[in-house]
Amino acid sequence: MTTVDNDEKSRPRAADRAVGLVPAPVRNVVLEIGQMCQLLGKVVYSAVRYPRGYWKDTVDEMYAALKLCFWPATFSMAGFGFLICVMGVGLLVLLGAANRMGSFWVMADIREIATWMVGMVVAGVIGTSITSDLGARKAREELDALKVLGLDPIRMLVIPRVISTAILCALLNFLASFVGIFLGLLAVGALGTPLRVPTWTA
Structure with a gap:
């Protein structure tokens, strides 16, 4: 059972394979935009929830x-x-x-x-x-x-x-x-x- 679980974890998921097909420059740009959106979301959430x-x-x-x-x-x-x-x-x-x-x-x-x-x-x-x-x-x-x-x-x-x-x-x-x-x-x-x-x- 443990061997089967390890094999399933070691297999690349479909999403990971799809991401790997994207060219590196495009992937980096999307990653940067996603990180900026995450930071903006954290800033807005923290500032609005505790406005002091x-x-x-x-x-x-x-x-x-x-x-x-x-x-x-x-x-x-x-x-x-x-x-x-x-x-x-x-x-x-x-x-x-x-x-x-x-x-x-x-x-x-x-x-x-x-x-x-x-x-x-x-x-x-x-x-x-x-x-x-x-x-x-x-x-x-x-x-x-x-x-x-x-x-x-x-x-x-x-x-x-x-x-x-x-x-x-x-x-x-x-x-x-x-x-x-x-x-x-x-x-x-x-x-x-x-x-x-x-x-x-x-």
């Missing part, structure tokens, strides 16, 4: 991230936004619709450019900061020490960073939108295009 105990750490993380991202987001939006605005003015002047620059720029800035710029800055600055910090903790075996002490590393280290990053993205989006609209106003005024949409009468 991590807010002080969240505020501290938000303040530290704001110091890192304020000027990069401002200067990135200033340079890139000014360039896009000048290009938009030139295109609308060629089309004979220079008076539509205000509505075009506000729509493009708020809907696309500001959010994209904030995403790039947050991913580049906060993402690398969080990755290096957690990687250093993993190398020093601090995560294993927290588990030995009966503490949850996800609740102590991941949840405050996730919540602070989400809130900070919304706040930086307001900042980038304001900077973009202000610089768009300056660009339009410097190029001599009308700042006000004319009132059409019947």
